[in-house]
Amino acid sequence: MGRIEWDRAGFMRTRHGDDYDHPDESVWTEAGDGEGEETSTSRYPLLNPQDAWDVMSMLELKLPGIEYRVREDDGTRTVWLLHPDGSWARATATGFLDSPIVHESGPRRLWAELERIRHRLNRSGALPVYGARVAIAPDGTTTLTKGSWSATL
Numbered sequence: 001m002g003r004i005e006w007d008r009a010g011f012m013r014t015r016h017g018d019d020y021d022h023p024d025e026s027v028w029t030e031a032g033d034g035e036g037e038e039t040s041t042s043r044y045p046l047l048n049p050q051d052a053w054d055v056m057s058m059l060e061l062k063l064p065g066i067e068y069r070v071r072e073d074d075g076t077r078t079v080w081l082l083h084p085d086g087s088w089a090r091a092t093a094t095g096f097l098d099s100p101i102v103h104e105s106g107p108r109r110l111w112a113e114l115e116r117i118r119h120r121l122n123r124s125g126a127l128p129v130y131g132a133r134v135a136i137a138p139d140g141t142t143t144l145t146k147g148s149w150s151a152t153l
Contacts, residue, residue, distance in 0.1 A: 002134045031080050031088035036103035046093040046100040048079050054127045058117045061151040081110040
């Protein structure tokens with residue numbers, strides 16, 4: 001039993017060798033300029049989850065294994081999220097406060113999940129990952145809880 005400290009850190013999968021699950025390069029190619037199955041406009045300015053550890057940690061707990069890429073060209077910023085199951089999201093914005101256009105495809109909507117996390121952060125002022133209670137069972141199963149939120153690893 002214990003709790004997660006309030007100091008910033010991120011959750012990431014343990015990787016061993018070159019054979020860990022990661023998106024196939026063809027998924028990166030499709031995400032690069034594909035239209036995807038859904039297109040939307042984000043309600044928030046563009047965020048690189050790698051720069052927001054609490055958001056990235058919550059996303060990793062919800063959808064483990066996401067890889068990120070970021071590019072900036074002449075004031076246009078693009079953030080990609082790819083999951084080993086073939087899901088991808090690409091969000092592009094031209095100003096720091098402009099809402100990005102988001103393209104998503106695959107079995108999961110990665111940017112939509114990111115938006116749910118950001119909405120919770122904006123509504124509550126904090127995310128439950130920090131300060132959560134942690135219980136580790138003898139078999140290694142780890143459960144994090146805070147209020148009504150929980151995640152099992």
